[in-house]
Amino acid sequence: MSTALTNGLLARADGLCELCRQGVQLKQHPVYGGPAGDDGHIALCTDCAARLGADTDLNPDHWSCLHEAIWSAVPAVQVQSCRIARRLPGAQWAVALLDQVWLDDELKAWLEAEPEPEDDDPLEANVVKDINGVVLAAGDTVSLTKSLDVKGANFTAKQGTMVRRIRLCDVKAHILGRVNGQEIYIKGCYLKRISTAGD
16 A cells, blocks of 8 residues: 655655656555565555556556666665566566566565465355355354265265364365265355354
């Protein structure tokens, strides 16, 4: 998220966006994985900041400014420029630019840093609902609403089978449960909650 520019960053940028070199409504923008303070931020105009924040593909025409920015003496500008160029795989000039640029080991590590997902617990992120839309939780008891052939186990989990103390897992829309002595993945839409973990 871009915030108001510090005096130090304004002076370093000489009042211009450190990517496109325009001087329109500058904000400071964090470069993920960098140091605290000005060294981990760059000065961006509102146009560049908005384009970086968009979920859509970047427009290569706007980012031709990287031809100069990627050679900046400011490490944060170099790293951000490389990250943008990587998001332009269809632009041959961006690919060529990345082939030419040299970064030391410290800057390479910064470039490769990836933001943590908003929810860094994949189990919490996997919300599983039963056939009635009830959100299932670890420890719940459920029953099968249809018979399921269990792949690779040579048995069928019969409709009505109770599955106790289910576990959440990182497979989307599935839980882990023990049936016939084997732990299997079961899709939530084939389950009906009978009781919760605390019952």
